[in-house]
Amino acid sequence: MRKAMVLFASLFAAVAWGSSGAAEGEKEDVAGYILHHVADAHELEIEIPLSHDHVTIHLPQILIPFKAGACEPRMTDHGEVIPGILAGCLDISITKHTVMMWLAAVLLIGSILIWSNRDKTKLVPRGTGANLFEMLVLFVRDELAIKNIGKEEGPRYVPYLLTAFFFILFMNLLGLFPWMASATGNLAVTCGLAVCTFIVTQIAGIRAAGLGGYLAHLTGGVHPLLWPIMIPVEFLGLFTKPFALTVRLFANMLAGHIVIFFLLGLIFILQHPAVAMVSVPFAFGIYLLELFVAFVQAYVFTMLSALFIGMGVAMGHHAHEEHGHGHKETGPSHDHGKAHA
């Protein structure tokens, strides 16, 4: 293994040495290069290895103005900027990250269709793919949904949790392939995913506590005179959990990519090919860590979604307790039930 690593590093050092002439003028532009690569873009750049050429695919820019001339580009210090939604311009352009999301969705649907189509007469699936998927699906159902939501309500939310888990996993993994990007390293994407969890959580809360109980929860249980202050407080409180989901996934995915790029960028910052001997193995190590992080972040997002949905389901219990019409234990106690389990 160590020999393989040394060989790998030497190979990269040799390539870096070979192209050291080109690195001269790029010293100051490493940060710009990294930000350009992790940011969303209106084109797909496919670099051709060992050359300075790249193929650029321009993606369509779709702007919908709500009023005439709202989408006219404006000149600022940072160049031409398209006005935002608040200025009356809806930008639904197909960007690099949109393409990556579509690709992740197509790969996900394709792989699920292939591997779920197994011999149903046999109890145990055959083949690596089918076994891997069954293991992950069972993990999400038994360890995430049922352990965080409960065995009565848990199975109802398994389809959503599975979709979130696999979609995030595929988007995270796509970023580890050459010419691809992680759509989860975009705040808009993670925000969209968190909004889905937020909606499911609120529906779980309304289903469990009833619309009246849910709205009563928003008043914080204080006197109606204090509602003008308490309702905004409770309403803002609803958004703390999806905000945490959004930032956690985004920051983790973006940070990993930036670390890899910067380790490789050290070669060009220090302008010596020998740096590759150190930075390439380090970048390779971080790359392996990223592979692990892709799974961990998909797991964390799904686990927290399940936890929040579970708390929404538990809202029903609190509502019953607060309004004094909770159930009275007339039958055997819970301990009795556990003794049978």
Add this chain to the structure above:
Amino acid sequence: MAEKEPREPGGSDGSELGPAARQMRAAEPYISAVWKLVGGAVVGVLGGYWLDKWLGTAPWLLVGLSLAGISVGFYGFLREMARLGKRK
């Protein structure tokens, strides 16, 4: 013959829940109480600041709503704590 287990209003008896879910559910009322304390101040100060900017009444709404927000936050927090204390 399996005896039917008693059920809580929201579903099962919760014995299948993992430790994270149990702890989070136990902590949830306290997190919500603390949010009332912090959120009251946040809503009061930011609300007062924006309303002052909008209506041009600086600094009166900022002062008034900050005091009101902090007071309501404290009241909500103490009320929740007293309720949680009684439940034990």
